[in-house]
Amino acid sequence: QVQLVESGGGLVQTGGSLRLSCVASGGTFSAHSLAWFRQVPGKARDFVAGISWSGYIPAYPDSVKGRFTISRDNAKNTVSLQMNSLTPEDTAVYYCAADLSWPGLQPHDYANWGQGTQVTVSS
Numbered sequence: 001q002v003q004l005v006e007s008g009g010g011l012v013q014t015g016g017s018l019r020l021s022c023v024a025s026g027g028t029f030s031a032h033s034l035a036w037f038r039q040v041p042g043k044a045r046d047f048v049a050g051i052s053w054s055g056y057i058p059a060y061p062d063s064v065k066g067r068f069t070i071s072r073d074n075a076k077n078t079v080s081l082q083m084n085s086l087t088p089e090d091t092a093v094y095y096c097a098a099d100l101s102w103p104g105l106q107p108h109d110y111a112n113w114g115q116g117t118q119v120t121v122s123s
Helices: none
Strands: 003-007 010-013 018-025 033-039 046-051 068-073 078-083 092-099 117-122
Touching (some): 003 092, 018 092, 018 117, 033 068
Parallel strands (some): 010 117
Antiparallel strands (some): 003 018, 018 078, 033 046, 033 092, 092 117
């Protein structure tokens, strides 16, 4: 069991950038697959990016491909999400997730979740 705490959300204008970070404590961070999901009110939680314990990165969804980049730093127990060229459609609560299994694309693939950080992109 790992505890996850996200940071880095905020308000940004269209075309701007944000970098989200998620720090983990407890468990063996380096053994976990990590992912970022996002959710808007009334909608399902959507996969944004994932990375395995070995650094393998599944394909990004088309909605963020070429704009978002996930990375991990096992020495700092941190996973980050660099988000560029943001649009209002990226507005959501962003969640960090971790699991010992291979990085899945669905929320039920992850046992550990952070509390979320709000990202708002103004037009």
